Amino acid sequence: MFDLDRLWQLMEGPTAVVLQRASGVAAIVLAAVILLKVADRLITRFFDLARIEDHKKKTLETLFRSGARYSIYLLAFLTVLPVLGVNVTALLASAGIVGLAVGFGAQSLVKDLITGFFIIFEDQFRVGDFVQINEKVSGTVEELGLRMTTIREWSGAKYYIANSEIKTVRNYNREQLRAIVTATFPFEENPRLIREVLEQVCREVEREYYDDFLPGENGLAEPPQIYGVTDIDKSERGAQFTIIAKTKPASLWKIERILRERIWLACQERGIKLAYPRRIYEGWSEAEAGRPLPGD
Template sequence: MFPPTTPKEATTTAATGDILDGFQSFWDRIPSNPMNSIVFPFFNIVLVMFLAWLVVRVLDKVIDQAFSLGKVENRTAKTLVKLIKSISHYVIYFIAALTVLAKIGINLGPVLAGAGILGLAIGFGAQNLVRDIITGFFMIFERQLEVGDVVQINGQINGTVEEVGLRITKIREYNQRLHYLPNGTITQVTNYNREKMRAIVPVTVPPDSDLDIVDEALKEACMTVKEEYKDQIISDPEVVGITNMDVNGVQFTITTIATPEEYFIVERAMRKEAVLSLHKRGITIATPRSVVVSTDQLKGSSKKNR
């Protein structure tokens, strides 16, 4: 900025200039600048991944808002939201990965060609994955189950649907255990939340009970349920009659048709009212009976037969 005023300052300036020239000469000998070969590509990768993360978050908000403003049925909306989010996440992160490869100087042509061959090879070895995705698509398209439905899977797992994806379905049991089921393994779906459900309640009384009084008590229980749950039942509760007899007692059956959302509530109410109505008349629910025969009785019986 200012010319040196003393010989000492002039010497210092010359030495500094020589050092800078030497550093510049050394820098020019490096084939590639670390700023260009390491720092900038790393920054680009971080930026691309951040933008992908940001796009995913914004898109999730847009999807949630779109379905909340629409007239889509609640369970259907929840199922579609999770599915669309899952697909969009895969697509966005795949595009981000390709962008990262391009940023670090990799030619995408051979990569995509290799990916096609690799995908074909993987396809033969990942038939279960393909089966899971195809099955998941048809389960969602046909609305076999939706988020919030109470279902039974393959006759074994009972619970509430928490998520339906292209690859797996999550079922939460009543005891809060969460099952992750590959869609390809789901061969039978029993959905308790479709149209209407028939509640069937068997009631077994001791064999020496007055059957007319039992019938009267159960009809009273049906009337009580009809009055208290009129908005939840589709057909009036009724006493079917005697449906079974064995050593333990005489079995009556009461039944009604309820809305799928309230099916379990109505069924429990029918059991409760049946027990209360029977107890009010001094009739108890039958308990299993057993006959105990002592060895002495057997010996005595055998002697008499002789």
């Protein structure tokens, strides 16, 4: 027969304390999970209604999610401590001493948070921007938080970079970019013919890929054009022509690839040679080998 008295005694002993604490912790964890879901929905709803640029919206949304998540975790942790019998007041009182010791180990974390704040505040880059970090890592910003930034390379590799490690940023998503393509031709080629061919390439690319260039008040802001001869003495291979054009951020590399290919094809069709490394060897023929050198 079920002994109610025995069950009641167990509920009043150590077992009761364990059960009470376990149920309290479970309730707090459940509440934290619910708060996380509610906060996530509220943030999503807020930014769906907000009139903000898409890139900036993604960045701020990620930041708000990160802040809400850390805040709920901290609140849940501080709420669980009293349930487990920890004196929070005494813990906070000793935080000064412990904080001094931990502070030396948390310096990098503080630097990450401060740097992350200024990256977002100064709008150095946003989620979705294509950037180059520290002249080494290039890719699309997938996440931007107060502590860490994640970059996805074109190859698919994903980099996690602490914000304090970000020293230089090259952003390729700032309204306008200039495509710069160079082509070098041997000195023996006719520069007037080269200019004619390059001009033809510029007009063809402008006509076929008009929507990829940056619009201006009257047509394009800077259509494909020959900037001029930019090198005749530094390169031993020949003279260097440069073509420039202002493009939309997403079309920079596309236009540069197309210009290079069209220049190559046009030069082949017109019989113009592109420069390449060459070496000239001078030697003696058999007849000259037996002759005495001048002065002998």
